[in-house]
Amino acid sequence: MxxxxxxxxxxxxxxxxxxxxxxxxxxxxxxxxxxxxxxxxxxxxxxxxxxxxxxxxxxxxxxxxxxxxxxxxxxxxxxxxxxxxxxxxxxxxxxxxxxxxxxxxxxxxxxxxxxTRIVEHGVSYAINLRLNQDASFYLDTRNLRGWLKEHMAGKSVLNTFAYTGSLGAAALAGGARRVVQTDHNPRFLEVARETYRLNGWPVNDEDFLIGDFFKVVDGLKRRKQLFDCVILDPPFFSTGFNGEIFLNEKTLPLLNKVRPLVAHDGVLIVVNNALFMSGTGLIRIFDEISRSGYLWLEEIIPVPEDVTGFPKTRVSPPPVDPSPFNHPTKIAVLRVARKDRAAAS
Incomplete structure (x- = not known):
């Protein structure tokens, strides 16, 4: 040394x-x-x-x-x-x-x-380490993949901003009956297809939707499609055909955009990785949307310690306090009730 x-x-x-x-x-x-x-x-x-x-x-x-x-x-x-x-x-x-x-x-x-592949929770995932400026596979959502594998048996899942599709693949590994992956970049979704091939799952073209988030979501709404689980994991900054997404300002509109696609008693999983959005700030957004009585925070999923640092190794805190989350990547499970079904019951 x-x-x-x-x-x-x-x-x-x-x-x-x-x-x-x-x-x-x-x-x-x-x-x-x-x-x-x-x-x-x-x-x-x-x-x-x-x-x-x-x-x-x-x-x-x-x-x-x-x-x-x-x-x-x-x-x-x-x-x-x-x-x-x-x-x-x-x-x-x-x-x-x-x-x-x-x-x-x-x-x-x-x-x-x-x-070109890794194994996590017994599932094989294709990776392309030079596909993008990251490594094509996000380590901070490992616990979410474990949660999806445990909870999605028999469910239908929509994975928006799917990137290389690892969250949708985890749901499929857990027995989901259908998973729709959507992203604007076909090269990203090709990695998802390779994950399916590694695990011996059928690759159905209709379950891989390439296109702008807003246009794809609008198309699903027109076809009146509903999913037991919708995953909303936008990048910190994303440019779409119909506009730009800044997570600090647009989290609530994004939630409202996909909420109509969630079936009664389904879940909306939100991953917010805005470094400068506090955890309490995100909770306030959930509180605001929960006032309707049809959506509420059910669970927070922590980021694993190899990403956050361990108690013995952690030296510096994040620039903005993420609590009650444990990392700027804030992962929440929201339960959704539909007005039409709630009124009927």
């Missing part, structure tokens, strides 16, 4: 400490996906490190990323010594305009060595 700068000493010390908490969660078959270092909360905000099966993904958030590059190369070498089964390492640099750097540069191994 003596050859490193002060920053390097701090980074290695905190990564080693973080890794000790993750070791019991790593599987012997090297198939899992895990956040090995959550730098935002574990003391080095410019670095985040994820493991996807046998591929390490290192995110460089430094405003001048070249400064960190030599240190991250040394960190990569250290990880490979610790875990010689690592077959590839990808570096993603978020602040560069160069799209190739944002999508990821392979700095160890090659394209063929990149992991």
């Amino acid at each position: 003596s050859n490193f700068s002060v920053d390097g000493e701090i980074l290695f010390e905190r990564v080693e400490k973080a890794l000790q908490e993750r070791l019991p969660r790593m599987d012997d078959q090297h198939q899992t996906a895990l956040r090995l270092f959550s730098g935002f909360y574990e003391g080095f905000a410019d670095v985040l490190i994820d493991l996807y099966a046998t591929t390490l993904v290192i995110f460089n958030y430094h405003e001048n990323p070249v400064v960190l590059r030599p240190l991250l190369i040394e960190l990569q070498k250290w990880f490979i010594r610790q875990f010689p089964w690592i077959t590839a390492v990808v570096h993603k640099t978020r602040s560069l305009r160069n799209m190739a750097s944002r999508l990821g540069v392979i700095r160890f191994g090659d394209e063929q060595a990149l992991a």
Whole structure:
């Protein structure tokens, strides 16, 4: 360690400490996906490190990323010594305009060595680690995937802003009778299709809707389709054909947009990842919409500790207090009653 700068000493010390908490969660078959270092909360905000099966993904958030590059190369070498089964390492640099750097540069191994699938809760998920500036699979929603697998047997599910479809796939793995995945980007949904193939599930084209969120939702309403579960997981910022979505201001309109698609006694699952929206702010929105008596908060699903940081490793809090949620990714299950059915009963 003596050859490193002060920053390097701090980074290695905190990564080693973080890794000790993750070791019991790593599987012997090297198939899992895990956040090995959550730098935002574990003391080095410019670095985040994820493991996807046998591929390490290192995110460089430094405003001048070249400064960190030599240190991250040394960190990569250290990880490979610790875990010689690592077959590839990808570096993603978020602040560069160069799209190739944002999508990821392979700095160890090659394209063929990149992991293309992971296993979580007994379900296989296809991944494409260089598909987007993230890694195509969100670790913060792991507990939600577990919840969907446990609760969706026999249910119909609509997964909006599906991205690569992992939430819908978890519902299908739990015995959902139908899952509709919708996203504007066909390349994202192709990863979802591959997940279906990995698990031996039929791929029905009518269950993959490519298009703008607003137009797809309006089309489903016109056809009077209802779902036992609707998942609303918009990105922090999304541009659609009919406008722009800013989660801080548009959460309530988005809820009202999809609410008519939820069947009586169904659930609306809301994932809000707006970093600067407080947890109490989101609860106020739920309280406002609950005044009608037809929708109410039933459950909060926590983000796993490898993403939030552990009690022994957490150094910094989020910029805005997410409580009663445990992370800026705020996951809530809302129960829905339909006026027509409630009046009849």
